[in-house]
Amino acid sequence: LDPSYADTFMQVLQLSGNQVVMPSPTLQNLFKNPALNPALARAKAGAHSETEVMAGQQLFVVDTSAIRNPKTHKVVGVLQVAQPISWVNDSLSRLTRQLVLASVVGIVLGALASLVMALRSLRPISRAFQRQREFVADASHELRTPLTLIRTNVEAWLRRASGPNKAYARNIIDEVEQLNRIVGDLTTLALADAKQLPIERQPLELNAMVRDLMTQAEPLAQERGVDLRPELNGGVRVEADPTRVRQLLLILMDNALRHTPSGGLVSVGVVRENGHARITVTDSGEGIPAADLPHIFERFYRADKARNRENGGSGLGLAIAKWIVDAHRGDIAVKSAEGKGTEVEVNLPAMS
Known part of the structure; x- marks a missing residue:
């Protein structure tokens, strides 16, 4: 501008x-x-x-x-x-x-x-x-x-x-x-x-993108003392917008790394299942209280009200992640328990 x-x-x-x-x-x-x-x-x-x-x-x-x-x-x-x-x-x-x-x-x-x-x-x-x-x-x-x-x-x-x-x-x-x-x-x-953000679909190999992003995120994981581990199972292809899928994965990985203490584990998995590409991002962090789970995709919502903006983000990341998944006709779900970590699961239509 x-x-x-x-x-x-x-x-x-x-x-x-x-x-x-x-x-x-x-x-x-x-x-x-x-x-x-x-x-x-x-x-x-x-x-x-x-x-x-x-x-x-x-x-x-x-x-x-x-x-x-x-x-x-x-x-x-x-x-x-x-x-x-x-x-x-x-x-x-x-x-x-x-x-x-x-x-x-x-x-x-x-x-x-x-x-x-x-x-x-x-x-x-x-x-x-x-x-x-x-x-x-x-x-x-x-x-x-x-x-x-x-x-x-x-x-x-x-x-x-x-x-x-x-x-x-x-x-x-x-x-x-x-x-x-x-x-x-x-x-x-x-x-x-406003429906002014186009989705430019093209064949995309998820495992290759995940490996690339995990390589880039490894220095940050090492700085925080977190073990970043891939769990990839064969080639999984989807028809999707590479820029938006990359943004989706970065949001989920950044959230997992931010909420996992030193000595913890973050894993990113990709597998083909029932005609869908299933992406999971799992961490061993503090978890999310059950009362907060229904609200985590709301804009500006933070489960931990004590976090400041620098450590807790803008409160918009998961809202953007949900929009990206919805725009690709997929679904996103979160499983979490306090003290036991969090798993975010994304399902996108897989290419035959």
Whole structure:
């Protein structure tokens, strides 16, 4: 995504009226529209407003907000964000404005304010996703645009920072990376819900793919002290999308390795049975409580609420895995007991 794409929708003004962040020339006339003058006056007085403005044949809603100094609470500038009304629903618009504000506040007022806004942005993502299962595919643009702005601006600040400020900037970048990973998972599910994520089927030999992935995962398993063991039984072929099946296997193997303590075992098996290719990923980890098993394929659900995002993932992996299996007309099931490990079984139609 070209970072300059976001600049066409945003401008930041000092109280004197000087532009700090300028929109692209294609939308200069939009922000110069006299209809926005009352909103600018209200923003300088500390109020927030939304104004509908025409630019060419497109109707925009322009959000005009005051930028305040967090210590003195005085208005130090004005932020205007323009969005085509037809792109996203009101929930996503509010989320986008939060992320854009996080970018501006982080550069103007410092790393700590930006970090707080970045953390706060996770809660609206969760609420919006629960309210709207069929996420619009355009959400990826709306989310990635402000994240790109945050990262670009903070990286520029990092190059000039020293002492504690450098650590603050790195923390912000880490948070943006986590948000980017979540946005990537959300984008996959959004495109899948909108039926805009094609499945490109072709003959695929599962054993060869499993061997390749286990070779790649072996260094991670060794680092965690986990024995990674293949259990392959002859050649098993399916007609499937190699990219999606690879993604499926990586999700299941990553979950197994993450939840298996040092000295434990993770095995990956492939066998042909009753016209189906059966894939099993088994670990000797802590297991999943029976009360949590019915919910593990729900988005953002974590069986272990004590896990943080770094150790516990985004809560979207198994939801993506289930979509991949469903898209290939297969089924996925989990067997687990606390203290006895977990087995995930996937069945896909096998080629004759």
